[in-house]
Amino acid sequence: MQEFALFGGTPAVTPGSVKTWPPITQEDRDAVNAVFDSNIFHGNSAPNAVALQQEFADFLGAKYCLVTNSGTSALHMAIAALGIGPGDEVIVPAFTYWSTAAAVLHHNAIPVFVDIEDDAFCIDPNKIEAAITERTKAILPVHIHGMPADMDKVMAIAKKHNLFVVGDACQAHGAAVHGKKVGTIEDTTGFSTNRSKNLSSGEGGFFVTNNEEAYQIARRLREFGEVVVAGAEREYNSFGLGWNYRAHEFVNAFCRSQLKHLPENNAKRKEFAEYLTAELANIPGLRGPYTPAGREPVYFSYIVRFCPEELGLDVTMAEYKEAMQKILAAEGIRMGQWQRKPVPAQDVFTKKMGYGKGCPWDCKHYNHEITYRGEDYPVTVNFIASHAYLGGVFPPNDMNLMKTYVEGFKKVTSQPDKIMKVIEEDRKAKA
Template identity: 45%
Template sequence: MRRTMMAEKLAIGGGTPILTRENYKNWPVLTEDDRRYVNEVLDCGIVAGATGPQAVALEKEWREFTGSKYCLTTGSGTAALHMALAATEVGPGDEVIVPSYTFLATASSAMHQMAIPVFVDIEPKTYTIDPSKIEAAITPRTRAIMPVHIQGCPADMDPILDIARRHDLRIIEDAAQAHGAMYKGRMCGTMGIAGAFSLNNLKNLCGGEGGLFVTDDEDVLRKADLVRYFGDECDERTLRQKYNASILGYMYRNQELPAALARGQLKHLNALNDTRIRNSEYLTRELSKIPGIIPPYCPPNCKHVYWFYAVRFDPQAAGLDVDPRRFRIAVEKAVFKEGVLVGQWQVMPVPGQDLFHSMIGIGKRYPWAINEAQGITYHYDPQDYPVAQMLCDTYTNIHSIHPPNDVDLNEKIVAAFHKVFSNLGEVMDHADDDIRPGFDGRLYGVG
């Protein structure tokens, strides 16, 4: 098979691609359960409200799925993160430790609480926050740590929880990409004082949009519920709003239609995750045979649910003495022309984004200005996070693991990588071609 691939002309050089867009099937997988729950909303006429039947049912079912005592539906995973910070009394001038490789919302949710994100580099195998680097980032102002179970891979929670206990810090888990992921028998998102999940269209549990907030602490639940809806309390007897806000809150409620869709999807979450795992393990097994490709890693005694499937490229292992970033760009373009839907998610460490250099923030340099008034300064340089920078230079995502795609598609993906890695000299000649890898929105249910 490899000899045949060597004889084939690369698609980037005018040859025939291995795949076409028609080989891919779109996410989410919609079933009669989804239609039934959505139709229940249309039939009953209740389309909104924190006590709507679909939202209440989803909260109950997610509690049961995760083993959490309490759950609130939210308008987004970002809203759930902000609610968690506010409910655990993280406030102005406090510092929140977050990983340098994540989605912006992990850090920006702290800023919306007027707290200051402090970044810590990631582990080179899991791409989650490196526990060995957390304590060096702790100051008298540190209030919380926000580990992220990135792309469905559990963060190493035991040492993080130990650090939090010793320093009296809150753990708020960003499990936006980790529905059903497990760490040593424990559900991701449930090990800290609060956890946040996203329900947007790309996620393993899809509601179109929305989020889920979980906690085992009744006081945290009560405060989070206030934050969720303008800080306004309900009358315990009539269950009606008092229209008398006791704290500053927001409009973070979910709606009935997204909750209904998420309920239908939840019925099949384990099976859908099993397909992701099966596809990912096949790719890992086969791609690891190609020198220069580094598949994602699943830690021992953990369940990785593969929201995305990230591979790194190592030119030295492939036998080339070239810049690693340029090598990734060239390979990415070549496999994309073979019909493989690839592309980066985050293109730089979060502290490299303009927000953390302009420091405009909220108004005039807030939240940083709070501590700057006391002579404390903050400087964000992506080079201070070499593992995150290395990852951003060398990785791409392969968009073929989500159901209903199966091993048949991924066999073609592997064939495309063999073809490309059998012709790396020619691949490097096309590194500067005007080719923009990525995927169309339909692949993940976006119009």
């Protein structure tokens, strides 16, 4: 039996061998340098902004796309472009990055949370209808971890109740449902291109829609509420509240260069993920993610479930997960935590810390009392407690690293007595 690295054995993964995301090529560097040479650094009509929008729209098969300076600004535009505003409710999953709900608050609307599915972890369509009121204007599914939400059901509920659907595809560039990419199914959608995302530009995003009116409103919102036409004299007249959500040309050029490799990078993520999931199915103690039929994920992150019962260990989930994260980290296998509580359990919601003075919940347009409590979302709480995120499941890492991960998992789970020893030591330290 190989000794655990935690007890002085050789780590399964050689230190320093896991490469970071995104892969950077000379082509990326040349693209950014060319912006210096062009002497055009900003503006919605700048050449890289215009070309990038078209290229991303083509990638998705969408009619309209606007490049933005973040995913959050794109999501805010996606809410506002549909006329959602003060007093309106938007249904949001309790498990997401809280920016999803912030985008709703940014336009003075009210997030109403719904728990997630217990297998794919997107919004649970079976719980949406109970959250719909006469104030509801939209459902906001999040394609979390690169897994598309159950859009067949979400769209059917929206149609039945005459609601908009706003997509949060910040983690899901290229994810599809029955072959149709997310961003083309919803009324409006926001994507992020921050550093970690499948399509990375460092910091940025996209607003996407097939709706011409929503597109025109979003264009104004992106640029101070003004209508700025390329080549025409600027009117300097704002048609309403707007922001500066413009993206920079360095970022746009970098993003265009990265976009060329998105399909092959997504294919690599899928290959790695499917291999790991197949292997983990035969390794008691750990499980890979589940993919429902018809949903095509792009594996923004690779989630692993901890299963102490499969090793016959009489321990709590928290004890097992903490010990395994420590043991695996010593083996060079990083299993990180992301969210630590449901979004509605965060202070911004439990204490209603919005714009201050009770806004937007006390707004005269919202004659309703809403209370946010994390414990109302048990599936989310359970997901967070029982899962972690395996690092490095993306290129430029390769199948050799995935195979080494699997060897490391086997090494650790085949020695439950040593896992128990770590748990007992932790118990003593905490006593």
